[in-house]
Amino acid sequence: MKVRIDPNNQDDWLKEELERESKVSFWDLDEGKKLRNEHLEDCEVKELADSHHRKHLRSQENNLQQVSRSIGNRRRTTGLDVACFIAAFLMIFVLTGLNAYLFHSPFVLPTIILFLGINPGIFVWLLLFRRFPAAWYSITLIIIAIALEIYQFIGYSLRIY
Secondary structure, X not given: OOOOOOOOOOOOHHHHHHHHHXXXXXXXXXXXXXXXXXXXXXXXXXXXXXXXXXXXXXXXXXXXXXXXXXXXXXXXXXXXXXXXXXXXXXXXXXXXXXXXXXOOOOOOHXXXXXXXXXHHHHHHHHHHHOOOOOHHHHHHHHHXXXXXXXXXXXXXXXXXX
């Protein structure tokens, strides 16, 4: 580098030096640029990395397909499920009123069984599974409660108990 002294300080040697250095790379020395270009064109590591990346993408795609299939196979809540659950819930009030006004000594077993059967429907099905209980579950509870109510009515009429 040559040093020039300019009395007016017009010489911007730093700017010239930076421009020169920006044009020269260490890859240019000892045919490094040629070696780098050959490496970029034919590098087994890059091919291996690309194939590995493609494998990961296929794996992620397969995982997403499996998750979507499992969600699709999961049973969804239908309107019948909701209607049967609400009917079972309302049946508690109907049986309570029926037993309170129809008989002198209330028979509360159908109401208690229905209430205790609905509790898993509320806590397990709604809170854990995030859907309403299946229609067959609610219908089974209603049938058991009605069967016990008929048993009570027949027993009260015949004064068995």
